[in-house]
Amino acid sequence: DQQVKQNSPSLSVQEGRISILNCDYTNSMFDYFLWYKKYPAEGPTFLISISSIKDKNEDGRFTVFLNKSAKHLSLHIVPSQPGDSAVYFCAASATGTASKLTFGTGTRLQVTL
């Protein structure tokens, strides 16, 4: 039962353009969402998070949007840079579950020149 889904396994974007990574979830108890970036053979690096009381959070080039009614969140990266090429995981947690994260399957972003 995949409670957090990233339906696009890969995405290719030209440098300078916007990258949009999508994530859907099924568990309505999730109330905290995070995005992580991961390079091969390394641990995930935290990028940005959002609480369910908000619908948008912005940090520099990264913006996360949350649509609770659709159980959907997205990560926007603008402008995209070659160094952004990595696998991006969305993750979710629910209050009262000891902060356990449920991860999506990841989207590999390739930013081309």
Added chain:
Amino acid sequence: GAVVSQHPSRVICKSGTSVKIECRSLDFQATTMFWYRQFPKQSLMLMATSNEGSKATYEQGVEKDKFLINHASLTLSTLTVTSAHPEDSSFYICSARGGADGTDTQYFGPGTRLTVL
């Protein structure tokens, strides 16, 4: 801030031996640490949650006698893979919660590549 280290980064061992992996939060006290494993091209799978001074909580299907977790202090958790077998070969990653931001954000270590021959 919120730096997590893991040691070793890579280990190769013979089948039947035990391997210990350390996870340290370097600049904050981690009330809770988590252990994950990742198979190639797959997502991170949570193995167990460890709280300082108490027994770890294992996810369904994870053998607690095989994967021993000790969270001896607020900055150190260890995972010992006992009697390792080739199928235990994987990428093991720890994370720690409890950074200064006070949120549920987990900060991850760089991972340990275990290869069992």
